[in-house]
Amino acid sequence: DFRQISGRAGRRGFDDIGYVVAQAPEYVIENVKAEEKAAAKGKKSKAQKKRPPEKGFVNWDEKTFLKLQTAPPEKLTSSFNLRHGTLLNVLSREHEDGCAELRRLIRVCHETPIKKKGLRKKAFALFKGLVEGKVLTIIPKEERTGPAKVELNVELQDDFTMNQALGLYLIETVLKLDPEDTKYVLNILSLIEAIVEDPTAVLRKQTDKIKTALMAQLKEEGMDYEDRLEALEEVEHPKPGKDFIYATYNEFVLANPWAKEAGVRPKSIVREMVEDWTSFEDYVKSYQLERSEAVLLRHLSDVYKVLVQTVPPTAKTEEVAEAEEFLSGMIRQIDSSLIDEWEKLREMENS
Incomplete structure (x- = not known):
């Protein structure tokens, strides 16, 4: 750094x-x-x-x-990987041979020859799943009007992000929520947080805080030490709405087998911040995240991007817009360059 x-x-x-x-x-x-x-x-x-x-x-x-x-800088090691979102981004390009581009990306990445061979096999397996799931269709040679060899079958909003493999699941499931529900905004945030990567350092601190409080409570109640330790083993980070998320995800996988590998990971970080209107600084202090501020900021940014780009405009109530503005202001206050650069990229893509 x-x-x-x-x-x-x-x-x-x-x-x-x-x-x-x-x-x-x-x-x-x-x-x-x-x-x-x-x-x-x-x-x-x-x-x-x-x-x-x-x-x-x-x-x-x-x-x-x-x-x-x-001191010499730490050696950088490649962590190139392929996910459904990567394939959809590359293969769905209308004015380019996405298949050739995907092969080029694997060829020029900084992985070892052995890992590149594994990446090619994984790419084919993911591609096969997307075709079988009818997300992608191979265009017959006689019907091709350009370099593209495959096409995307689903209709998406113009600035939909393919960065999340479960973006399609999010679109479908958000429409099942009740806009009149007092927790509608929070439920949307829970769905979004379930499809983005886990900020492990933050989740660990959440779990530790729950364990500390539970340990004190059980001790006050007179529970034996061994029993207290056993009870703590069952503690996990908050997962509001997990039953609904798991149920709807399983339904989605039945119709879209390609999404099975991605999986959902319920959690409540941004939801908790929005629910209590907690500032970034207060949240860091509450969970002693001074050494993991960058991890928290990245998670905030990931959730904000999905909220802006992937949630259908028809599903955005006034309360959702307020939450979006709240997150935007928080991220901009911490590092305005993140929002500015991202908005520039969106403008370039839309133009």
């Missing part, structure tokens, strides 16, 4: 020279100020009570800064 940030300060063609300044931790600065203040008042040099760092604080000093500058 340090190399990336410092590299941006002196990109070729943009800046001739760049600087990165590291400031000491807040508690160190406060201690220095206190010492200077005491010296200015002419107090004798005696042991001053120094302010300690906050619990769980990851400390750094000048040696840390020097190490970041001189």
